[in-house]
Amino acid sequence: MVNSIVMEPIDLGTWDEILEEQPSATFFHTSAWIQVLAETYGYKPLSLLRRSFGTLSVVMPLMEVRSFLTGTRGVSLPFSDFCAPFLGGSVVVDEVLSRLKSYGRERGWRYFEMRGSGDLAVPSSASYYRHDLDLSQGREKIASGLRDTTGRNIRTAEKKGITVTISDSLRSLQQFVQLNYLTRREHGLPPQPARFFQKIHEHIHSRGKGVTVLAFSCGIPVAGAVFFHYRDQADYKFGAFNRAYQHMRANNKVMWEAIKWYAGKGCRHFSFGRTEPENEGLLQFKRGWGAAETRVTYCKYDFRQEAFVQNAPPHKTAYGPLLARMPLPVLRLAGAVFYKHAG
DSSP, rough: OOOEEEEEOOTTTTTHHHHTTTTTTTTTHHHHHHHHHHHOOOOOEEEEEEEEEEEEEEEEEEEEEETTTOOEEEEEEEESSSOEEEEOOTHHHHHHHHHHHHHHHTTSEEEEEESSOOOOOOSSSSSEEEEEGGGGHHHHHHHHTSSSHHHHHHHHHHHHEEEEEEEEOOOHHHHHHHHHHHHHHHHHHHOOOOHHHHHHHHHHHGGGGGEEEEEETTTTEEEEEEEEEEEEEEEHHHEEEEEEGGGOOOOHHHHHHHHHHHHHTTTTTTEEEOTTTHHHHHHHHTTTTOEEEEEEEEEEETTTTTTTOOOOOOOOOTTHHHHHTSOOOHHHOOOOOOOOHOO
């Protein structure tokens, strides 16, 4: 029996069971991540499903973002690096798109966006680099694949006495949040709200699905990163540092210790996340680890134009220098207000 494609609220109690049928599912498809987004920002979790002869041939998580500032839209999924839909080989792509368009019109969406277009042969709205490191090759081969400057930076951190902790504790995550405030301000960006990281600890780290890696100099946290993991894959999601200690190359030590730790835990894949093509500094950092580089495309359907559209090219705004000079309490307030509307 073949059923039509249906859009329905996600049942978080059974969602991960549905993902078990999808070998290419990532952490960003899981109920833990969906709960973080829903409880932090109030987004409505939805699923697009199609069953063919008792088997799910289409699985796509979405969230409805409703904002009086930025409008209403469907996103799969907000603040996620990659979240491609799962489309069976026999599925009619036109049927998927037709259901999305129909539902979006009913709900008054401005657009729907997929962060990873999967098998949908549609124009892309944006393209990013992705870097994935094969951990199954073993530590020695991974080390031999490092760029000379990367290996040198790791040794610099060790010579300067940088120590690293790996923890799923709330305390470690809170220490990272303090570093994140400094980094976001330096970049002229508001930081994610504190509630977001509280929910990450509640639904991810406290349940053994992620860790915080921190680098210390004389007991002071100087760099850190947040990682998630699912099945045999680890995902780098957030990084932060104190620029006053940048010469110690603590960021390199953080990443290296995370790679070794996850390899020791039996993970086979390590994702460095997405990178904008114009972010040359971050690209060079990630290319230094010997990871495979691929492109990931997003797609966006605009209901006003009735067409798939391209995102406007990124540009620096006048707000960046202002945010960089803001006191941290004011900047945190800006982040608490901003992110709900930005998803």
